Amino acid sequence: MSGSPRARRNQALIGFGLYAYLALTLAFPVAIVALWAFYDPAVGWFPPDIIPRSFSLSAWREVLADRNVLPAAALSLFVSVVVTVLTGSLAFPTAWALAQFPFRLKRLVEIFVLAPVIVPGIVVAVSLGEIFFRFGLAGTVLGVILVQIVGTLPFMIRILTATIEGIPRELIYAARTLGASPFVAVTRIALPLAWPGFAAGGLLTFIASFEEFEKSFMVGAPKVRTLAVQLWSYLGGEVLVLPTAAVVTLILLTPMLVIFVLAERIGKDDVMAAGLGKL
Amino acid sequence: MKPSLSIRQLTKQFDSNLVLKGIDLEVAAGRFVVLLGPSGCGKSTLLRTIAGISDPSSGGIWLKDRRIDAMPPEQRNFGLVFQTYALFPHMSVEKNVAFGLEMRRVNKRDIAHRVAAALELVGLADYAKRLPKQLSGGQQQRVALARAIVIEPDVLLFDEPLSNLDAKLRDTLRDDLRALQQKLGVTSIYVTHDQSEAMALGDEIVVMKNGEIVERGTPIDLYRRPAYRFTAEFLGMTNVIEAKLRDRACQLPWGDVRELENPSERDVEGVAIRPEDLAIEAVETDHHGVVEQAMFMGAATHYWIRAAGKTLRAITSGGRTAILPVGQKVRLVPPPMLHLLRAHHPLQEVAA
Numbered sequence: 150m151s152g153s154p155r156a157r158r159n160q161a162l163i164g165f166g167l168y169a170y171l172a173l174t175l176a177f178p179v180a181i182v183a184l185w186a187f188y189d190p191a192v193g194w195f196p197p198d199i200i201p202r203s204f205s206l207s208a209w210r211e212v213l214a215d216r217n218v219l220p221a222a223a224l225s226l227f228v229s230v231v232v233t234v235l236t237g238s239l240a241f242p243t244a245w246a247l248a249q250f251p252f253r254l255k256r257l258v259e260i261f262v263l264a265p266v267i268v269p270g271i272v273v274a275v276s277l278g279e280i281f282f283r284f285g286l287a288g289t290v291l292g293v294i295l296v297q298i299v300g301t302l303p304f305m306i307r308i309l310t311a312t313i314e315g316i317p318r319e320l321i322y323a324a325r326t327l328g329a330s331p332f333v334a335v336t337r338i339a340l341p342l343a344w345p346g347f348a349a350g351g352l353l354t355f356i357a358s359f360e361e362f363e364k365s366f367m368v369g370a371p372k373v374r375t376l377a378v379q380l381w382s383y384l385g386g387e388v389l390v391l392p393t394a395a396v397v398t399l400i401l402l403t404p405m406l407v408i409f410v411l412a413e414r415i416g417k418d419d420v421m422a423a424g425l426g427k428l
Numbered sequence: 429m430k431p432s433l434s435i436r437q438l439t440k441q442f443d444s445n446l447v448l449k450g451i452d453l454e455v456a457a458g459r460f461v462v463l464l465g466p467s468g469c470g471k472s473t474l475l476r477t478i479a480g481i482s483d484p485s486s487g488g489i490w491l492k493d494r495r496i497d498a499m500p501p502e503q504r505n506f507g508l509v510f511q512t513y514a515l516f517p518h519m520s521v522e523k524n525v526a527f528g529l530e531m532r533r534v535n536k537r538d539i540a541h542r543v544a545a546a547l548e549l550v551g552l553a554d555y556a557k558r559l560p561k562q563l564s565g566g567q568q569q570r571v572a573l574a575r576a577i578v579i580e581p582d583v584l585l586f587d588e589p590l591s592n593l594d595a596k597l598r599d600t601l602r603d604d605l606r607a608l609q610q611k612l613g614v615t616s617i618y619v620t621h622d623q624s625e626a627m628a629l630g631d632e633i634v635v636m637k638n639g640e641i642v643e644r645g646t647p648i649d650l651y652r653r654p655a656y657r658f659t660a661e662f663l664g665m666t667n668v669i670e671a672k673l674r675d676r677a678c679q680l681p682w683g684d685v686r687e688l689e690n691p692s693e694r695d696v697e698g699v700a701i702r703p704e705d706l707a708i709e710a711v712e713t714d715h716h717g718v719v720e721q722a723m724f725m726g727a728a729t730h731y732w733i734r735a736a737g738k739t740l741r742a743i744t745s746g747g748r749t750a751i752l753p754v755g756q757k758v759r760l761v762p763p764p765m766l767h768l769l770r771a772h773h774p775l776q777e778v779a780a
């Protein structure tokens with residue numbers, strides 16, 4: 150298995166490169182942010198010090214003292230859960246239909262589905278804000294939920310389509326010959342077998358919704374403020390207040406860490422191959 | 429008695445590709461019919477069309493006198509068994525088997541009863557609570573079989589159900605399947621490209637090629653008296669020899685003259701001699717050919733004989749006789765009666 154020394158050296162190099170990349174993009178920024186979040190304004194943090202000389206919770210106190218934070222967090226949780234559930238329910242029928250399309254047609258429709266992702270978020274946010282205002286949805290929780298779904302739906306459809314395409318056609322055929330109508334075959338067979346797609350898509354949707362700022366701000370502000378909108382205001386108008394920004398970042402990071410730990414736990418139970426013998 | 433199935437002028441077209449070219453097939457009630465043909469000849473397509481998971485381009489299907497080709501599969505009451513088993517991976521064995529009964533709104537107590545009976549029938553009574561992935565391939569296919577028969581289908585359809593299993597298991601399951609079908613007396617259509625499976629299972633074999641039926645008959649008829657060279661060669665091994673026809677007899681290339689079973693045949697492509705019907709005798713002079721290769725197979729010995737400009741196969745049975753060495757001169761002893769093979773001409777492809 151070990152291969153030639155050269156192959157092993159290449160493997161080591163690639164491994165090192167990947168870890169270096171991870172360190173640069175993930176560990177390093179998080180570490181810096183954490184340091185700033187706990188730095189002590191009374192002492193300050195200046196070069197050449199690599200880490201601050203003294204730590205404090207002052208930035209945290211400042212953010213958490215704000216009475217708006219807890220309600221905003223609760224609202225965000227609610228909005229994200231509803232957005233995730235609605236996105237899943239809306240995406241599944243679309244994904245099912247897409248998975249049945251012949252190949253050539255499918256690519257076209259996929260582009261159509263992904264179009265909103267290509268347009269810069271701020272452009273979508275501004276124009277949707279305008280439309281939502283006309284429909285009287287501006288400043289409502291419903292409006293925020295709907296506008297977030299616009300952003301999360303394409304990904305969910307994409308992921309579910311791939312999952313459904315992985316479900317062997319024979320299973321649906323078997324269900325049909327056993328007496329299931331198309332609807333029953335889908336709900337009893339395809340839906341439960343699509344759960345890995347729901348899990349993966351749901352996690353992404355939840356994170357995207359929890360962090361979403363532009364569209365929620367355009368539609369919800371100033372009345373409806375999700376945690377992301379609320380926390381962005383701590384970034385302090387003209388100047389960037391680093392310690393507060395760091396606290397905001399860490400708070401927004403928490404659900405993601407929780408979710409990724411959960412995702413790791415769910416693991417890779419290969420239900421798909423199981424019913425189909427040892428092909 | 430279970431109803432019979434009639435297929436008339438059935439065609440199926442994928443884009444410009446005519447995959448079924450007007451299939452006519454009657455399956456008598458309670459019969460076990462095997463569709464046999466090379467890969468890609470349209471066997472699965474025909475079976476799926478009968479099951480209703482593929483729509484025919486034209487033609488009709490009747491169950492007794494009820495036309496069913498426009499019916500969705502869930503209304504046909506056919507049992508279908510796939511090569512890949514197609515068990516629902518998220519349901520236990522008993523849930524899989526119960527599925528069809530649930531769809532028919534059978535009450536809970538009867539479902540439990542019938543599922544248990546079906547699992548008993550396939551010898552899996554102790555596996556009811558397991559998930560499909562906890563079973564071997566053979567066990568999974570038994571579950572699939574139980575799932576198909578528990579609904580008491582009018583017709584049972586099999587698409588190469590044994591091809592994913594290893595040789596030994598394939599034989600046991602094949603025998604069990606045959607016994608089960610005879611016990612239930614359900615009209616069955618079985619797709620395979622394995623000729624020994626076809627002969628072991630079928631009351632009748634339907635030979636297909638390129639989207640059409642070449643010929644059909646009982647295994648014995650098709651094996652001993654095939655009309656076409658294609659059938660003769662597909663069902664077991666055969667030597668096809670060009671012989672001079674003389675009235676009611678023919679002369680083989682090495683001089684022997686034999687009577688013909690079917691002298692009135694037209695458009696002849698040769699005479700058929702099965703390797704097991706071609707005896708060989710070791711001689712020193714006046715030989716017809718020489719042994720090119722010999723292979724001892726236990727119950728029989730297979731010979732390749734170079735004679736009359738081609739290589740012929742001969743099989744001698746019995747383990748007691750000596751194996752002839754390569755290069756041995758031999759005389760060929762054909763059977764007393766020979767059978768003429770007709771050439772098969774495919775239908776002209778109908779342009780779309």
Ligand SMILES: Nc1ncnc2c1ncn2[C@@H]1O[C@H](COP(=O)(O)OP(=O)(O)OP(=O)(O)O)[C@@H](O)[C@H]1O
Nearest residue numbers: 442445447465466467468469470471472473474621
């Ligand atoms: N969905 C489809 N779209 C286009 N062509 C198809 C489709 N299904 C089958 N075909 C074509 O129809 C022909 C017959 O296919 P079919 O699956 O019926 O063959 P088969 O006799 O079952 O072969 P095998 O023994 O390999 O299973 C093949 O040439 C195949 O390429």
Ligand SMILES: [Mg+2]
Nearest residue numbers: 471472473587
């Ligand atoms: Mg096939």
